[in-house]
Amino acid sequence: MKMQAVVLWEPKRATLEYMERPDAAAGEMIVAVKAAGICGTDLKIYDGDYLSPYPLTPGHELAGTVVSVGSGVSVDWVGRQVGVDPTLTCGTCIFCRSRQSNHCLNWGAIGDTVNGGFAEFVAVPAKNVYRLPQDMPAEVGALIEPLACAEWALERVPVRPGSQALMFGMGPMGVILMRLLLRGGASALTAVDTSPQRLELAVQLGASRSVPADSVDSLVEAHPYGFDLVVDATGAAGVMAQAIRFVRPGGAYLLFGVAARGTLAAIEPYWIYHREITIYSSMAINQSYARAVEIAASSSAVLEPRLVTHTFPLSGYAEAIQAIRAGEGLKIQLRPG
Ligand SMILES: [Zn+2]
Ligand SMILES: [Zn+2]
Known part of the structure; x- marks a missing residue:
């Protein structure tokens, strides 16, 4: 046949x-x-x-x-x-x-x-x-x-009830991970993306609020201590380097997006040390x-x-x-x- x-x-x-x-x-x-x-x-x-x-x-x-x-x-x-x-x-x-x-x-x-x-x-x-x-x-x-894939990521990252999360990249994987996070204990998730259409969808699908990527600095004032969990779901090295600034002391940073092989991101080690940030990743x-x-x-x-x-x-x-x-x-x- x-x-x-x-x-x-x-x-x-x-x-x-x-x-x-x-x-x-x-x-x-x-x-x-x-x-x-x-x-x-x-x-x-x-x-x-x-x-x-x-x-x-x-x-x-x-x-x-x-x-x-x-x-x-x-x-x-x-x-x-x-x-x-x-x-x-x-x-x-x-x-x-x-x-x-x-x-x-x-x-x-x-x-x-x-x-x-x-x-x-x-x-x-x-x-x-x-x-x-x-x-x-x-x-x-x-x-x-x-x-x-999202489930495996969250088996690795400790999410406590009441956690405040920040996610960069609201594509399909970001949205699925967001919904699992909100189901699994995070009390709020702020969504960041360059696309207004994707931000609108993210809010319709559960994000607590959305922030356009070019206004992300406004989060420093609103969240001076940062977020318990910051997730990169873009895979863009520039975003990955920037996102770590928003992790609160003792918080977690999840690299969920897949960066192109060989790409470098400039991250300040002092920041990781001083804020006692734990970096997680997950593969497939x-x-x-x-x-x-x-x-x-x-x-x-x-x-x-x-x-x-x-x-x-x-x-x-x-x-x-x-x-x-x-x-x-x-x-x-x-x-x-
Ligand atoms: Zn796939
Ligand atoms: Zn084997």
């Missing part, structure tokens, strides 16, 4: 292909993809700045329905709505055996290093598949992967997908369809990449089939 799939033949050259549907090998399931999100990593894959091999069908944030299973997998899965943790790990290296599988020496990911969800069907290992409530909208299911998902499913299934306070502002058919992949580059809306997803 045939299916449609996006194929990235080489950096910046993608076509929509009509190709053979994958078969489920032993231990695998075939998922009919209903929604698949695009993120900053997909821009890197598109541009050839990632570890991906080509040709590749990208798509690592996906949800859908199981249509068939390979040997060793229960047929009870067929017809279930599922989300897929894209993380592929070896299970045998020192990091996999130290509960640090996001640092696996043989790390890979569905849609990054093997074919992913920008297709009508995808073959995935059964151990990467999680059941979702049947009534969960597929677009919410496809948001669980980014939520799992570390066995946090199951908890993200729980969060998504128990309430719409973190994930909800409003976070997805643009959807495209598979044929709109290149257009969707352009929309992300332009910083349009919030989460952008493809809808195969």
Whole structure:
């Protein structure tokens, strides 16, 4: 049987292909993809700045329905709505055996290093598949992967009840992390961005207030002691250097945005010393997908369809990449089939 799939033949050259549907090998399931999100990593894959091999069908944030299973997998899965943790790990290296599988020496990911969800069907290992409530909208299911990244970040950063947070960068990841923070104890979050449209969305989605990036100095007067937690969700080195000024003594600074490799940021070590600032970072998902499913299934306070502002058919992949580059809306997803 045939299916449609996006194929990235080489950096910046993608076509929509009509190709053979994958078969489920032993231990695998075939998922009919209903929604698949695009993120900053997909821009890197598109541009050839990632570890991906080509040709590749990208798509690592996906949800859908199981249509068939390979040997060793229960047929009870067929017809279930599922989300897929894209993380592929070896299970045998020192990091996999130290509960640090996001640092696996043989790390890979569905849609990054093997074919992913920008297709009508995808073959995935059964151990990467999680059941979702049947009534969960597929677009919410496809948001669980980014939520799992945010969940891992907040396992690392201590957030106390009543914490005052400040976040730079209100893109889709920033907004998801913001909503998790507000759900997980922060009493208020001030949102900073260069885009008035994104600031407006951030406030609609829960931010206590918004500050345009060019007026950020006004926060010094309003918060002379700084914030308990400051988050960079921009990945821009200049912002990362500036944001640390707003951490209160004894506070935490989370580098959540992904800076370009090799970029330097000028940070004053005396400031870190004098304010006793703790710097945190987090990388991708570390066995946090199951908890993200729980969060998504128990309430719409973190994930909800409003976070997805643009959807495209598979044929709109290149257009969707352009929309992300332009910083349009919030989460952008493809809808195969
Ligand atoms: Zn992603
Ligand atoms: Zn490993």
